[in-house]
Amino acid sequence: MLRSSRDGKFVDGRSGKFADTPKTTQVEVVYRTYPSATGPKNLTPQQIKKALAAA
Amino acid sequence: VATAAGTSDVVATATGPSFDQNVFVNCPFDAAYLPLLHVMLFAIHDLGFVARIAVENSPTNESRLDKIVRLIKESRLSVHDLSRLPSKPGDLPRFNMPFECGLAFGVIRSSPEDEHRDMLFMTKVPYQDKRTTSDLAGFDGVAHHNRSAELIEAIRTFLRKHSTAPMRGEEAITARLNRFRRALPRIAAAGEFSVNEIKSFGYLPDWMALMSGWIQQNPTES
Numbered sequence: 001m002l003r004s005s006r007d008g009k010f011v012d013g014r015s016g017k018f019a020d021t022p023k024t025t026q027v028e029v030v031y032r033t034y035p036s037a038t039g040p041k042n043l044t045p046q047q048i049k050k051a052l053a054a055a
Numbered sequence: 056v057a058t059a060a061g062t063s064d065v066v067a068t069a070t071g072p073s074f075d076q077n078v079f080v081n082c083p084f085d086a087a088y089l090p091l092l093h094v095m096l097f098a099i100h101d102l103g104f105v106a107r108i109a110v111e112n113s114p115t116n117e118s119r120l121d122k123i124v125r126l127i128k129e130s131r132l133s134v135h136d137l138s139r140l141p142s143k144p145g146d147l148p149r150f151n152m153p154f155e156c157g158l159a160f161g162v163i164r165s166s167p168e169d170e171h172r173d174m175l176f177m178t179k180v181p182y183q184d185k186r187t188t189s190d191l192a193g194f195d196g197v198a199h200h201n202r203s204a205e206l207i208e209a210i211r212t213f214l215r216k217h218s219t220a221p222m223r224g225e226e227a228i229t230a231r232l233n234r235f236r237r238a239l240p241r242i243a244a245a246g247e248f249s250v251n252e253i254k255s256f257g258y259l260p261d262w263m264a265l266m267s268g269w270i271q272q273n274p275t276e277s
Contacts, residue, residue, distance in 0.1 A: 042260075042261050047246045048246065048261070055272060
């Protein structure tokens with residue numbers, strides 16, 4: 001764990017020692033997906049109209 | 056009509072013809088939430104509003120985030136479901152919903168000329184927001200307990216404040232939703248697709264088109 005010090009250096013939160021550059025931690029990034037967000041619909045307007053006619 | 060620098064695009068979209076009826080929906084987009092999403096979308100349309108959602112089809116090849124911002128700006132109202140939490144140790148929290156809630160709040164606050172914007176945020180249990188999003192102190196989230204009746208009631212109570220039109224009650228909306236569900240096999244057969252397909256997440260834009268069309272065809276309860 002790293003904390004910024006007043007002179008711009010970083011302090012290791014566990015050891016308390018100064019470090020010039022912060023350590024990096026790998027983080028897994030999970031993206032939300034939006035199927036069909038920009039593509040065509042699965043059904044055509046004609047299919048929608050025909051289907052609703054049967055409702 | 057813009058009067059202040061940096062607000063011209065907001066003003067331009069806020070004067071669109073459907074701005075008053077648009078409700079931006081911000082919620083988990085996955086199969087687990089889909090049944091509640093169907094309920095929410097049906098309730099919004101059955102109460103005379105139009106749900107705007109990030110999975111709807113877009114005429115342009117805009118980025119996901121640009122699309123979300125555009126939909127928020129084009130919508131007078133927004134609904135944010137912040138109920139989703141990691142279900143087991145090791146699961147990562149989903150930051151998209153609070154992030155988009157913040158975007159909507161920013162649009163409201165940066166559009167002082169448009170005082171009619173409003174937002175509803177929901178949680179699973181009462182006071183959940185006091186621990187997860189304490190910056191929203193002063194705003195009361197509504198708990199829906201993952202129950203459709205409570206979700207509809209929350210949506211209805213919120214939209215009631217923003218419409219003078221007559222609004223049917225939660226039980227009537229639920230009854231109409233069940234009518235639509237019973238009609239789906241006929242609708243699917245006529246359109247040559249399966250009920251399972253139309254109820255799946257990948258067909259959500261098509262389900263919305265059928266749902267809104269059915270509501271227009273069946274404006275009364277019986």
